[in-house]
């Protein structure tokens with residue numbers, strides 16, 4: 199196996215963190231890798247918010263179902279399906295046609311784009327020896343979370359946030375996977 203396959207095969211979610219910081223350089227590399235993910239029609243229909251402020255992370259942890267590791271990790275990335283930006287840039291050209299934010303198709307485009315970017319970020323973080331866990335719990339109280347993070351209306355309606363906490367791992371348990379089937 200090559201290094202990339204070994205990295206992928208060793209993935210596991212991390213929910214305990216040391217207090218070692220994630221450097222600006224590391225964060226930049228993680229987000230840059232995310233931006234290199236494939237994206238439908240190259241529209242990049244997602245945005246990411248990096249929460250590092252302790253009080254903000256504390257509130258996010260509560261909104262996500264009291265998941266304490268959100269507060270404990272040094273950087274909490276909130277990945278958002280984002281049709282608001284596209285709505286802004288296409289407002290004039292699309293005047294006579296359906297807008298970017300009103301179709302199920304574009305909801306799918308944005309959620310898939312956000313997930314692909316988040317997964318690239320997750321792999322990039324793991325490649326640097328950092329640990330990650332996705333937090334679907336950020337959607338539990340989406341209206342309150344959107345207000346807290348000052349997300350625009352299109353975010354609120356279409357938010358599908360996948361979140362990762364890049365940091366160093368202390369321990370981990372490998373999750374069970376069905377064996378791949380090769381016939």
Ligand SMILES: Cc1cc2nc3c(=O)[nH]c(=O)nc-3n(C[C@H](O)[C@H](O)[C@H](O)COP(=O)(O)O)c2cc1C
Pocket residue numbers: 209210211212213265331332333334335336360371372373
């Ligand atoms: C979209 C998504 C949302 C998730 N939400 C949570 C969550 O809110 N809290 C949590 O502890 N783990 C969450 N997870 C992590 C999964 O529980 C974990 O990936 C799964 O159990 C497999 O374990 P592994 O990642 O260690 O292989 C989420 C994973 C994904 C992909």
